[in-house]
Amino acid sequence: xxxxxxxxxxxxFLAGCYGLAASRNLIHAVGCLSVCxxxxxxxxxxxxxxxxxTAPVYSDIEPGSRPVVDPVVQALALTDVVxxxxxxxxxxxxxxxxxxxxxxxxxxxxxxxRG
Amino acid sequence: MNRRFRLWLVAVGSAGLAALxxxxxxxxxxxxxxxxxxxxxxxxxxxxxxxxxxxxxxxFDQRAFDTLGEMTILFAAVLGCVVLLRQTRDEHRARxxxxxxxxxxxxxxxxxxxxxxxxxxxxxxxxxxxxxxGFQGGVVAATALHxxxxxxxxxxxxRIRPVxxxxxxxxxxxxxxxxxxxxxxxxxxxxxxxxxxxxxxxNTLSSGGxxxxxxxxxxxxxxxxxxxxxxxxxxxxxxxxxxxxx
Numbered sequence: 001x002x003x004x005x006x007x008x009x010x011x012x013f014l015a016g017c018y019g020l021a022a023s024r025n026l027i028h029a030v031g032c033l034s035v036c037x038x039x040x041x042x043x044x045x046x047x048x049x050x051x052x053x054t055a056p057v058y059s060d061i062e063p064g065s066r067p068v069v070d071p072v073v074q075a076l077a078l079t080d081v082v083x084x085x086x087x088x089x090x091x092x093x094x095x096x097x098x099x100x101x102x103x104x105x106x107x108x109x110x111x112x113x114r115g
Numbered sequence: 116m117n118r119r120f121r122l123w124l125v126a127v128g129s130a131g132l133a134a135l136x137x138x139x140x141x142x143x144x145x146x147x148x149x150x151x152x153x154x155x156x157x158x159x160x161x162x163x164x165x166x167x168x169x170x171x172x173x174x175f176d177q178r179a180f181d182t183l184g185e186m187t188i189l190f191a192a193v194l195g196c197v198v199l200l201r202q203t204r205d206e207h208r209a210r211x212x213x214x215x216x217x218x219x220x221x222x223x224x225x226x227x228x229x230x231x232x233x234x235x236x237x238x239x240x241x242x243x244x245x246x247x248x249g250f251q252g253g254v255v256a257a258t259a260l261h262x263x264x265x266x267x268x269x270x271x272x273x274r275i276r277p278v279x280x281x282x283x284x285x286x287x288x289x290x291x292x293x294x295x296x297x298x299x300x301x302x303x304x305x306x307x308x309x310x311x312x313x314x315x316x317x318n319t320l321s322s323g324g325x326x327x328x329x330x331x332x333x334x335x336x337x338x339x340x341x342x343x344x345x346x347x348x349x350x351x352x353x354x355x356x357x358x359x360x361x
Binding site: 002003005006007010013014017021022046047048049050051055056057058063067068069070072073074075078079082083087089090092093094096097100108 | 118121129136140143144146147149151154158161162167169170172174182185192193195200244317318337340344348351
């Protein structure tokens with residue numbers, strides 16, 4: 001049982017990869033990329049978890065009175081969320097322009113070059 | 116490459132990757148175990164510097180340089196969106212029409228707007244004490260403004276949201292972060308080292324040295340960035356129209 005959270009992260013990542021490869025719509029593909037990224041949140045938080053621990057915030061608990069989960073991976077997850085959100089925005093902006101210039105958002109129909 | 120062949124290729128590659136990932140998972144430390152060497156050291160360093168929220172201490176003190184890179188990614192992504200979603204030559208700007216909003220929606224949006232905005236600013240201001248910080252609070256504050264679009268219409272939103280000002284604010288906040296880092300160099304320590312200001316009393320607003328200042332800079336940057344991003348997407352949806360090719 002102790003490896004289950006890690007396996008969930010791997011499964012979520014592979015599900016996102018499958019979605020990316022099978023996608024027939026660029027907006028759907030961007031969503032699948034977000035799913036891949038969500039796997040890293042699961043992995044990071046699973047690595048940092050500690051049994052019977054609380055959040056690493058000492059505004060209402062006495063330092064040393066309780067174990068806390070790993071704050072380093074939580075900070076990494078925060079970084080991950082922010083970068084993920086902005087990259088999603090950038091990709092969606094690209095999709096908007098592709099749809100305007102080519103009239104389609106199906107990646108299979110975007111094979112031709114256009115000046 | 117046809118679709119069938121591509122899916123087969125992905126299936127073979129995914130099977131290999133899945134085997135490797137499972138093998139790696141089996142070698143990882145046990146889930147929920149007590150062995151967190153970096154976490155324990157980060158907590159100790161955070162308490163030494165009187166920062167109650169350890170995550171904020173990791174982000175804005177121990178790994179402040181990494182946050183500078185993250186902020187740069189945010190800035191670059193916003194810049195990319197602004198360039199990609201500009202008005203092109205064959206498009207024109209239509210004036211948005213006034214919209215009718217159901218009275219309950221309008222009432223709810225206008226009541227929640229100040230509460231949400233205040234919550235966002237509170238989350239930014241208390242980043243070094245309680246869960247939250249510049250990144251989270253910035254997003255809350257920026258999206259709170261957009262309740263005006265739901266509660267009134269796009270013209271009302273445009274009146275309280277001069278995009279140019281928010282673009283300047285985004286750049287100014289990014290500069291503020293850099294200047295705070297350089298202040299450390301000028302004071303004779305290292306770039307972004309948290310040795311400049313007194314650490315203050317534990318669990319008060321002014322505790323943590325430069326953490327609250329960097330946190331505020333990030334809060335402003337994120338809020339402005341989200342406003343600019345949403346403005347560009349909303350412009351595409353509401354205002355910019357393709358010229359009819361008649």
